[in-house]
Amino acid sequence: MAGQTLYDKLWASHLVSSRDDGTSLIYIDRHLLHEVTSPQAFEGLRLADRRPWRIDANIATADHNVPTSLKERSAGIAGIEDNVSRIQVQTLDDNTTSFGIETFGINDVRQGIVHIIGPEQGATLPGMTVVCGDSHTATHGAFGALAHGIGTSEVEHVLATQCLIQRKMKNMQVRVEGQLGLHVTAKDIVLAIIGEIGTAGGTGYAIEFAGSAIRDLSMEGRMTICNMAIEAGARVGLVAVDDTTINYVKGRPFAPTPEQWDAAVESWRSLVSDDDAAFDKVVTLDAAAIEPQVSWGTSPEMVVGIHGSVPDPAAAEDETTRRGLGRALEYMGLHAGQKITDIRLDRVFIGSCTNARIEDLRAAAAVVKGREVAGSIKQAMVVPGSGLVKRQAEQEGLDQVFIDAGFEWREAGCSMCLAMNADKLGAGEHCASTSNRNFEGRQGYGGRTHLVSPAMAAAAAVTGHFVDVREFVDTPVPTKRAAGL
Amino acid sequence: MKAFVRQKGLVAPLDRANVDTDLIIPKQFLKSIKRTGFGPNLFDELRYLDEGYPGQDCSNRPINPEFVLNQLRYEGASVLLARKNFGCGSSREHAPWALEDFGFRVIIAPSFADIFFNNAFKNGLLLIQLDEATVDRLFDAVEQTPGYRLDVDLIAQKIMTPEGEAIEFEVDPFRKYCLENGLDDIGLTLTDNSHAIREFETRHRASQPWLFRGEAANQA
Numbered sequence: 150m151a152g153q154t155l156y157d158k159l160w161a162s163h164l165v166s167s168r169d170d171g172t173s174l175i176y177i178d179r180h181l182l183h184e185v186t187s188p189q190a191f192e193g194l195r196l197a198d199r200r201p202w203r204i205d206a207n208i209a210t211a212d213h214n215v216p217t218s219l220k221e222r223s224a225g226i227a228g229i230e231d232n233v234s235r236i237q238v239q240t241l242d243d244n245t246t247s248f249g250i251e252t253f254g255i256n257d258v259r260q261g262i263v264h265i266i267g268p269e270q271g272a273t274l275p276g277m278t279v280v281c282g283d284s285h286t287a288t289h290g291a292f293g294a295l296a297h298g299i300g301t302s303e304v305e306h307v308l309a310t311q312c313l314i315q316r317k318m319k320n321m322q323v324r325v326e327g328q329l330g331l332h333v334t335a336k337d338i339v340l341a342i343i344g345e346i347g348t349a350g351g352t353g354y355a356i357e358f359a360g361s362a363i364r365d366l367s368m369e370g371r372m373t374i375c376n377m378a379i380e381a382g383a384r385v386g387l388v389a390v391d392d393t394t395i396n397y398v399k400g401r402p403f404a405p406t407p408e409q410w411d412a413a414v415e416s417w418r419s420l421v422s423d424d425d426a427a428f429d430k431v432v433t434l435d436a437a438a439i440e441p442q443v444s445w446g447t448s449p450e451m452v453v454g455i456h457g458s459v460p461d462p463a464a465a466e467d468e469t470t471r472r473g474l475g476r477a478l479e480y481m482g483l484h485a486g487q488k489i490t491d492i493r494l495d496r497v498f499i500g501s502c503t504n505a506r507i508e509d510l511r512a513a514a515a516v517v518k519g520r521e522v523a524g525s526i527k528q529a530m531v532v533p534g535s536g537l538v539k540r541q542a543e544q545e546g547l548d549q550v551f552i553d554a555g556f557e558w559r560e561a562g563c564s565m566c567l568a569m570n571a572d573k574l575g576a577g578e579h580c581a582s583t584s585n586r587n588f589e590g591r592q593g594y595g596g597r598t599h600l601v602s603p604a605m606a607a608a609a610a611v612t613g614h615f616v617d618v619r620e621f622v623d624t625p626v627p628t629k630r631a632a633g634l
Numbered sequence: 635m636k637a638f639v640r641q642k643g644l645v646a647p648l649d650r651a652n653v654d655t656d657l658i659i660p661k662q663f664l665k666s667i668k669r670t671g672f673g674p675n676l677f678d679e680l681r682y683l684d685e686g687y688p689g690q691d692c693s694n695r696p697i698n699p700e701f702v703l704n705q706l707r708y709e710g711a712s713v714l715l716a717r718k719n720f721g722c723g724s725s726r727e728h729a730p731w732a733l734e735d736f737g738f739r740v741i742i743a744p745s746f747a748d749i750f751f752n753n754a755f756k757n758g759l760l761l762i763q764l765d766e767a768t769v770d771r772l773f774d775a776v777e778q779t780p781g782y783r784l785d786v787d788l789i790a791q792k793i794m795t796p797e798g799e800a801i802e803f804e805v806d807p808f809r810k811y812c813l814e815n816g817l818d819d820i821g822l823t824l825t826d827n828s829h830a831i832r833e834f835e836t837r838h839r840a841s842q843p844w845l846f847r848g849e850a851a852n853q854a
Contacts, residue, residue, distance in 0.1 A: 165834045166827055170807040174827055176834055178845045186726065188667035197820070202831075205847040214665060233665040233688050240667050277845060284725040284749055300727035300753035301669075310823045312831055314808070348652060349719040352748055382722065384748050405844035413844050448652050469651050469717055476650070567724075569661045588656040588723060594685040 152423025154320045155387050156355040159295035159420070163278050165312055174312045178277040179294075181263045182209035182250070182304070184241040185569070186282025190305035191244040201248055202311035208272055209245045210253040211238045212262045214569035217532050217559035225256055234570065261535025261561040264288040264502035268372065269537055271401025275390045275417040280307055285502045285585065287378040291371035292398070293390035293420035295355075298379065318385065319353055319429040322422075324360035327436040332619045334512065335370030336504060336583065336602035338362065338434070339377040340442035344452040346432055351383030354430065357422060358388050362436035368397040369508035376503045377585050380449040389421040443489050443615050444587045444600040446477035451587070452600065453489060455617045461485035480589055481597050482577065489615050492599065495578035497522070497529040497610040498592070499556075499603055501566035504583035505534030507541050509603040513583075514547040516607035516618060519626035522555035523613030530557040530572065532564040556610070568593045581609040636758035637816030641739055642785040643712030646702055647776045653716060654723035655750060659732040663688055672728055673735030677703065703736075707780050715772055716743040721750025730754040740786050742793075744769050755809045758816070760788060762803045788814055 153161070165174040187209070194201070201207065214234040221228045226242060229235035238255065245252040253259040259266060264285050267273040279289040279296035282304040289296035303313055323346075325338055343350075356378050363371065371388045378386025388394075395414055398404050405413040440454030451474075453460075462474035462485065478485065483492065499505070499513050510533065522529045531551050533539035539561055542548055548558045565572040566584035568591070574580050576595025583606050587598035601609065608621040663675045665688055674692040679685075681704060683696040697704050703711070714733070720743040721729060730753045733741070739759060744766045746754075754761050764772075775795070776782045785794040788810060793801040805813075812819055839846050 166830045168808065172806070172808045174823065174830070176831070176838060185664050189669045189727075192667075192669075193820075197818075199820070203835075231665075237665050237667055274845065276842065282725060282727075284723065286725075298725035298749055300725050300730075300749060300756065302727060302753065302756035306820050306823065309820045310827070310831060311835070312823060312827070314819060314823065316806070348722055349745060349747070352719070352745065379723075379749075382719070382747065403847070409844045413842070416842060448654075469649075472649075473651050567656075567661050569664065586654075586656070586723060588654045590660055590679050591656050594660075594679065 151427045152425040154422040154426040154428060155293060155357055155389055155420060156295065156318070156320055156385065157426070159276070159278070160317055162276070163295065172314050172316055175278060175315045176312055177280050177307050178206060179267070179272060179279040180207045180307050181267055181279070181281035181286070182207060182241070182245070183213055183263050183281070183283065184211045184237045185213045186301050187244065187304055188237065188240045189301045190308060193305040194308055199309045201250070201308045204249050206311060207250045207308070208267070209241060209250050210260050210263060210266060211241050211255055213563045213567065214238065215255055215562040216570050217562050217564050217572060219560060222256065222560045231571070258536035258540060261538065262502045262505065262563055264376065265506060265534035265538065268292065268368070269401070269535055271398055271404035274398060274404070275394055275420050280313065284379045285376050287384060287386040288372050288376040288502060290375040290378065290385055290387040291368060292394055293388065293417065295385065297384040318355045321351060321354040321356045321383070321430040321432070322428040323356055323358050324431065324433045325358065325362040325436050326360040326433065327362060329362055329436045329439065330619065332604050332622060333439055333441055334602045334604060335366055335373040337439050337442045338436070339374045340444065340449070340452045340600060341434060341439045343377065343381045343449045344442070345434065346381055348380060348448055348450045349382040351378060351381040354383050355385035355387060356381065356383040358386060363388060364391065367508055368393060369506040372506065373503055377449070380585055390417045441602060441605050441618055443605065444598070445481065445483060445489065445492070446474070447480055447587055447589050448477070449585070449587060449600060451477055455489055455605070455615060457489055459483045459485055459487040459489070491614065492579060493525065493614050494581050494609055495527050496574060496580040497526060497606050498532070498565040498580055498582040498584065499530070499606050500532030500534070500564050501584035502534065502563070503585045504603050505532060505538065507538050509583065510538070510542045510547050511545070513603040513607040514550040516604050516622060517554045517556070517611065518550050520554055520611045522610045525613040526610055528557065529555060529610045530559055530565070532559040533561050535561050565592050567591060581606045581615065635756065635816050635818060638739060638758055638760050638788055638813045640785070640787045640789065641712060642783055643740065644708065644710055645713040645715050645772070645776050645782050645784055646708040646711035647715045647773050648702060649717065649773060651717040652719045652722055655721060655726050655729040656723055658721070658729040659726065660686070662686070664726055664728050669731055670735060672732035673737070676732040676736040677701070710737065712737055713740040713742065713784050713786065714738050715769070715776060716741055717769070718744040718766070720746050721754070722747040725749045725753070727753045727757070730757040730759055734759055742769065742772065755813060756819070758813065760786065760813060762793070764801065764803060768801060
C-alpha cells in the first residue's frame with residue numbers, strides 16, 4: 150500500500166464519520182472568528198436556539214475593517230468613525246461576550262490580522278484542523294495543520310457542531326528545489342507558482358509545498374506561501390513539520406504546557422508525507438531561476454519577473470483569454486509590451502496577512518534604511534500584522550526607519566489589502582502592495598494593484614517605479630542621511 | 635434555505651473568465667450584519683457607473699448600459715451562464731447571498747472556485763458544471779435567441795434546451811438531497827452525528843490533550 154501524504158494523515162486523524170455518498174464529517178480543533186463573516190452565523194445560532202459546541206476552540210478578533218490610525222484607535226470601538234464598520238465590530242464584541250468566546254479586543258496588544266495572531270499566540274498548532282471565515286486561512290497550513298477558509302454557513306456549522314461536512318480533496322505537491330537568489334523571497338516563490346499553474350491550477354487540491362527551498366524558509370516565509378495557496382485555487386496549503394516549525398511554536402501562550410511538550414513533539418514528528426506517498430499532481434520549480442515578481446494585471450496569475458514586460462493579448466491562445474488580458478490592460482492603464490520597470494506608482498502598501506510579520510518589516514526596513522520615499526509617491530504606509538509585531542518592530546527601531554523615510558506607521562489590521570476601512574486607493578492609482586489580490590477594485594474603486602514582496606515594495610517606494618531590488622540595494626545610500634545628519 | 639426542484643428560467647450570459655467574489659459583491663457591502671438585501675449591489679462595479687456605498691438607494695444611480703444584467707432582454711433572468719473559475723477569491727458568502735437576492739437560482743459554468751461552490755449550495759443555488767464546448771454552445775444560443783430559457787430539473791439532473799436537447803449534469807448526492815428539500819445541514823449533523831462527535835472528541839482529547847484548553851464539551 151502506498152504511503153500517506155501529510156494531507157491524508159491530517160484528514161484521517163480528524164475523520165468523525167463518513168457517508169456512502171462520499172461526504173465526511175471532519176472535527177475542527179481551532180476556529181478563528183472576525184467581524185465580517187460571523188454576525189450572520191451568530192444570528193443563525195440564536196434563531197435556532199443553539200449554543201456553541203466547544204467554546205474553547207474559538208478565538209476572535211476584529212481585523213477587516215478596523216481603522217489603522219492612532220486617532221481612531223485610541224478611543225476603542227467607540228472611536229471608529231464609519232458607522233457601519235463600528236456596528237460590525239461592536240456586533241462581534243457583543244456576540245463573543247455573550248457566548249464567552251475569547252476575544253482580542255481592538256486595543257489589546259494581541260489584536261491583529263487573524264492569520265497572524267493565530268500562529269503568534271500558538272493557537273495554531275501542528276496537526277490541528279483550523280478554519281476561519283476567510284479564504285486566507287490556508288496560511289496556517291505552514292504548521293502542518295489542515296487549514297482552510299469557510300463561508301458564513303460553515304462558520305455557523307462549526308460553532309454548532311465543532312465539525313464540517315467535507316469531501317476529501319486531491320493531493321498536489323509543489324516542489325521548489327535549489328537556492329533562492331539574494332533578496333528573492335517567499336512572496337516571489339508563491340507568485341511564480343501562481344504564474345505557473347494559474348489561479349485555478351489548484352482547484353480541488355490540497356497543495357503541499359516541499360523541496361529544499363521551502364525547507365530553508367522561516368515560518369514567516371512558509372506562512373506567506375501557504376497564505377496564497379488560495380490564489381492558486383487551492384483551499385489548503387501545507388508544509389511538513391520540522392525543527393523550524395517546532396522551535397517556532399515552543400513557549401507561545403497557547404502552546405502545549407511543559408508537561409505536554411514532549412508528547413506533542415513526538416506526535417508532530419509524524420506530520421510529513423511518507424516517502425512513498427502518491428500525489429495526484431506534482432509541479433516542480435527551480436528556486437534559482439525565480440526573479441523578484443510583479444503582478445501587472447487583475448488576477449494574481451498575471452505576474453512576471455521584474456525584467457519582464459506586460460504581455461500582448463494578441464498572442465493569447467483563445468478568445469476568452471484574449472479578451473480577459475485586454476480588459477486587464479485597459480483597467481490597469483498599461484499597454485502591451487510595456488516594461489515592468491516603467492510602471493509609475495502612486496502609493497505603496499506594506500501589510501496584510503501575506504506580508505506583515507516581523508521578518509517582512511525587517512526586509513522592507515533594510516531596503517529603506519537611510520533612504521527617502523520618492524516625491525512622486527502620494528502615500529507609503531506600513532501596517533503591522535498585529536499589535537505584537539508592531540511592538541517588536543518598535544523595539545528594533547524599524548518604525549523609526551520607516552518614519553524617517555517618509556512612510557506612515559500604522560496600527561494593526563487588514564487595512565488596504567481589501568480597503569474595508571479608510572485606507573484605500575483612488576481611482577486610477579497604481580499601488581505596489583505586499584498583499585495577495587489584485588482584483589479590480591480590491592484596494593479601492595478603480596485602484597490598480599501590483600503584488601510584490603516587502604523588499605520590492607520598499608525599493609519601489611524609494612524610486613517611484615518598480616526596480617529590481619537585487620540591483621537597488623547596491624546603489625549608494627545618500628551620504629547626508631547615511632551620516633545621520 | 636429555499637428548496638430547488640425544477641425551474642424554467644431566462645438565461646443571462648456573463649462572458650468573462652475568473653469572475654472573483656470582489657467583483658460579485660465589493661467589500662464595502664460586507665459591512666452589513668444581515669444576510670439579505672445584497673441584490674441591488676450584485677456586480678456593483680460593473681452595473682453602475684459610480685462608486686456604491688452601503689445603505690444607498692440604488693434606483694437613482696447611473697447605470698452602465700453595456701453591462702449584460704442592465705439589458706432589457708435579460709431582465710428577470712434566473713439562470714446565469716458564466717465562464718471558468720467563477721467565484722474565485724475570498725470566502726465571502728455575501729457573494730451567493732447577492733446572487734440569490736438578485737433572483738438567480740442556477741449558475742452554469744465550466745468550473746467554479748471551491749469555497750464559492752460550497753457556499754452557493756448552502757443558499758439554495760444550484761451550480762452546474764458543464765464542459766467548455768457545451769458552455770460555448772449555450773453562450774452562442776443565448777446570444778442568438780432573445781428570451782432564451784433553460785428548464786433545469788434537479789431531480790432528473792437534466793437541462794432541457796428550447797431546441798429540445800437534454801443536457802445531463804452531475805450533482806453531489808448530499809447537496810442534491812439538501813437542496814431539493816431545502817434542508818439546513820446543521821440540524822442534520824446534530825441529529826445524525828452528535829454521539830459520534832462526542833466519542834471522537836473524547837478520544838481526541840485523550841490522545842492530544844494540548845489541543846484542548848477548557849473543560850469537556852458543554853453541548854447538552
